[in-house]
Amino acid sequence: MEVTRMSSTAGQTYLDQFPAEAKVIKAAFWSSFMALAIGGLLGLVQALHRTDVLRFIDSADYYTVLTAHGVLLAITFTIFFLVGIFTWAVTTSLDRGVVDIRFTWAWYIMMVVGTILVGVSILGGVVDAIPTNADVLFTFYAPLQAHPAFYVGLVLFVVGSWLAGADWFRTWWAWRKENPDERIPLPTFMALTTTLFWYLCTLGVALSILVFLLPWSLGIVDSVNPLLTRTLFWYFGHAVVYFWLMPAYMMWYIMLPKLSGGKLFSDPLARVVFVLFLLLSTPVGIHHQYLDPGIAEGYKFIAMTNTMFLLLPSLLTAFTVVASMEHGARQRGGTGYLGWLKALPWRDPVFTGMALAGLMFAAAGFSGMINAGMNINYLVHNTWWVVGHFHLTVGTAVALTFMAAAYWFIPQVTGKELWSRRLALGQVLVWFVGMTFMSNAMHRSGLFGMPRRTAEPQYQGFDFEPAVGTVGEINAQVALGAVLLTVALAMFLLNMVMTSFNDDSDSLPANTYAGTLSGPEDSPAVLDNLKLWTAIAVVLVIVGYTLPLASIVDSGGLFGPDIGGFQLAIETDPALVLESVREVMP
């Protein structure tokens, strides 16, 4: 499949081709950027507070800030960008618009409403005028209890994303009627397989919220089983990280080769990779619960085995993507064993951003392998190591790829030229350097036991003992990194805002993606059999989760032994701390 397949639309931007869809995508991108702006700024507040460099909030409020940071960046920023990019991918690669643009706007608005509900309910933690509280962090482990609006908002957001998936499937079905014998174009294939495992994994969190947490927060039921809702969260909680990652993978597969001046090395392997993600993303969640009581060691071992095999698609991706870049470099005149690296378009911020994101993902892959190991988890569980890890994955592999992609996509959907390519190049480099400092120090401090999720990791009775250097040096490194990241964030937002003030341009590149060296004609037709892969994925989930869930329900009861909700504030009388506070809930 060549880019020339879209010859009918050659020279046209996405805005020219699909003006109606371009508007929704632009709205989704801007929602994503706003979440990034607020969430990123809160990240700076936390980094400076934790490291005791600058403290201007109460340590008690730190957790409200942390909840907002987590939800806005891990959920809102990533998923809004995802729905934008997947809508682009489906319409561009199928060369047809969505079936009904009103439906597209409907899911977008639903996601916005969900976000606002969640955001306001979290904000209630620091603004007295808002009578809500949702200081439960983005994992909302019961029996910490949030205001019902928090759970309702999450449900609306997730259902909105479900409808977005339905939108892509409808568009594909419409295309299928007109093209009954064609292979699914690769970008659409990626969007659809990702949507399928999203449906599969979000069932867990939907069940957890709708059946247990929401009725409990409303006072309809009195009790929850904390281990059960926690397990259902992680049933969703690992697949969600692949949900964020898949748009970045898509960019690496279909944009990076083109930007490098070459073609995707192998379309069939790309399909295999996405099928593996569909199969293995969900039945691995228990690896977040290696140190949980109430789950037998055998189930943990099974989850670990699945997790380790989930490395395979990422390792394959590393090869295919780098080989595609090398292909581009050699077509541009690069030579030698490694001399071709010099021939890559390093001045292009879109390319450089994505390439550096990929490089950091290689490092993140290593810390992820440690996290995946079952007994070595004793060393790193819930330490700052884990935070270092996911700032390399979602915080760089995903976020930096998205920002780099935005430098290409925003001109495509607005018809305006990027304000400054030099600023953009500087931005991706500053982000890379900032994250190097921050994430490196976080990993290091995790190894000497510094915990995550804490406002003041300075204890009365003992000190941390780093293997090298001092705690102060580690903290300085984190603070420096956080400042650099905030600078990079400001550079990105400035570029985006100034671009939107630019005049319309007619010299923009056409809306295309990479061709392939080895095309879909090389891949077995069975790879496109989505029903088959979905069925196998469901079977794997049933195998992986039936017994652990049954044993959790068996030992703790479906609704637990009379466990009420807690909102543990410092001013609470210590005697009351031990009691359920549902009575004071509005």
Next chain:
Amino acid sequence: MRISKGALLVVIAVLVPFVVEFRTALSWFGIELSILESLVLGGMAVLAVVLWAVWPPNGNAEAELSGSS
């Protein structure tokens, strides 16, 4: 220039993690660098890379690579 300015910036950025972790790696061999020493070492590494990049390469390799910026 042996490499483009963009590539030079990227090389310098990628040096950062190496400089940071070099200190940790050395400590396993009993050599403890202070932060200042690390900074000086990093500065020297950057300087070396910049010199290498702007130094005219041997022969006519420059002409060959000029299109790759």
Next chain:
Amino acid sequence: MASATEQRETDQVHEIGHEEYDPIGTAILIGIYFLILVLLWLFMYFVEFLGNGPTVVGALLTVVGLA
């Protein structure tokens, strides 16, 4: 300024097809990555983890003790 995608047309000096392309550079890079992964894994597991003091052990296997 021309965008990256337009540069491609002008920058491409020759076309390389699937049959004539061997990603040797990729093989070298990924080989280095493989070595780094193996060495770091061994270091993390046997030095950082097993050397990290008391560890949770099974009651039945305690005779073995910790290295």
Next chain:
Amino acid sequence: MNIHTYEKAWLVAAMVLIVGFIATITYGAVGPGIAMIDDDAGSIDPNEISDHERFGETGVEHLGGNEYEVNVVAQAWAYSPSEIEVPAGSEVTFYVTSRDVTHSFTVVGTNVNTMVVPGQISEMTVQFDEPGEYGILCNEYCGEGHHTMEGLLTVVPEDEFDLTELSTDAPREVEVGNETTINATVSNGMQDGLETTATLEIGEQQYERDVTIDGEGSAELTFDVDTDALGEGEHDWTFTVDDHEESGTLSVVSETDGGDTNE
């Protein structure tokens, strides 16, 4: 399907890597015998922790030999007990549960680390070979005071460790010339018998008793104090068994000053 030779080689290498990782973890479980927290300790109703046979009374218990049990209740934002002392060379099984929300019980700088989920009991067995002092912290967010939740675990040299507890019962005031007694109870929490010397010092006087207490037993000691020899005035006393002390003050007053307050 058309896969390049290098890519096939990488596929094989990737599988080797994956299998190697799983093999390493399996070695850790079988060789050094690292066990995961699992569901052996069962579930518990958090509302009934105080009446629970294990958690009704928290702290260190001797099982016999070098085996000990430590029962810990975590709650916002403290551990009960917050300070734990065990001997070196011991094998200690921790049982931890939560009274309210999810916490962790994490011994800093070691691989002793477990989540503490309400409704569940975490059980982990640890060998402490060397003396040392470790911080304990909660690494799961548990409310606004989360960062203040900490404890201390001390591994003391074996010969400095016991589970001896003292309690005393002594009059505050006595008339000079009257007979009085100071009663003391020494309890031995160890399963092994305890042979030691108990000492009461009061003023210039010193009384010594050899005591032998069975495992899990206690001894009652009665010291007759000669008030004539003490004379009128305030007399500090100290009751000592090994490293444990209880102390108080006895006032000896003249006959006319007050009544007999003995008992």
